Amino acid sequence: MSEVVIIGLGQLGRVFAGGLLRAGRTVVPLNRGDDMATLAQAHPAPELVLVAVAENDLHGVLAALPVAWKPRVALIQNELLPRDWQTHGYLDPTVISVWFEKKKGIDAKPLIASPVAGPGAALLCRALASIDLPCREVAPGDSLLFELVRKNVYILTTNIAGLKTGGTVSQLWAQHEAFARQVANEVMDIQDALTSVRHDRDKLIAGMLEAFDGDPDHGCTGRSAPARLARAIGHADEFGLDVPVLRALAG
Template identity: 85%
Template sequence: MSEVVVIGLGQLGRVFAGGLLRSGHTVVPVNRGDDMFTVAHAHPEPSLVLVSVAENDFHTVLAAMPGAWRPHAALIQNELLPRDWEKYRYTDPTVISVWFEKKKGTDAKSLIASPVAGPGAALLCRALTSIDLPCREVAPGDALLFELVRKNVTILTTNLAGLKTGGTVSQLWAQHEVFARQVANEVMAIQDALTGVAHDREKLITGMLEAFDGDPDHGCTGRSAPARLARAIAHADEFGLAVPTLRSLAR
């Protein structure tokens, strides 16, 4: 059986580990506090190295990953964009935009099929579908970039708009569509600046609404929303974007 290293065995990492085991792989765990170089010495040629750590640890892990593992890296993270891995000179990682959630004490719940691109895409899709979580392969490059931006727009629009409206995603669109579009347009302007690409905004809105339909009772906001707002405004400042709606939320 081929080995897959899983860095981070939180809620999400355990879902992937279960799918990998179910699909016939040996899972090599790396927990907080483990030395990656020690594990890499014992397991130098895994089929994949899945980085499923918390947001605050993500860049630290990418920067510190042993060289032998880097060609096999597979990345999961919210607000992920190519610049996040390119700064550490990863050239062709496997990247998955996860559209299921796993909370403590509940089974994983899928909203829509999770798109994945890169050398390990087929392996990850087999793992997820083996535990009844839909997955689809997309091409690296433009197709993957659209999927990452679509996820970012969905998360940021719902989280940031929800700071004012509360409620669920279906209520956000049914009762506050004009406001939600204002937030979404400013979020999309930031994503355009971060990626250097002018994305099709109506296509992104359509993609966001598809996710809403997948879980209409999903709550808009959560504990991470204030930090996401601060990060969005920092990005806007970096590129000289006005984003008046987002700044009003910060006030």
């Protein structure tokens, strides 16, 4: 059977592992502390190498990935943009914008269908479909970029605005729409700068609201919200952006 290496067996990694097993693949795990070069020698030509580590660990893994694995890489991180893989010389990775939530002891819950692009897109969609998680293939390039930015706008706006408002995403929009739009606009300023593209803001807001409708009781904040705010302000500093609302939230 075809092999898929999964780097990182956290909550999301285990969801994908289950789907890939159901899709008839042999899953080869790489856990923290395992030697990547040794595993690559034993499994030099997997069908896919799914990098399922946290955002903060992504760049270290991409820099260390064995050469034979690089054309087979698939990425699933939040806050992901093309510059993250292009910095390390990756040209056409498989990339999925994950729109399901997985918490310990609770089944994965989809908000909307997860878009995926790249060489391994069909396999990942089959894997997710096998465990009843909706997925759709999109074209690399502009279509994928929009989907990545859309997810970033959703997660950054809800997490950052939620530091002030708390509550759920439906409450955020029903009770604090003006404030949420202020945060979203500053987040979109940052996304435009990071991608060197002026994105359609109405379309991004509509995409965010579609996800709100997919899970209206989704909580705005989590433990990662302060770190997301700090990263956003760091990106704003990189490009000389004011983002006064974000800076006020940071105190």
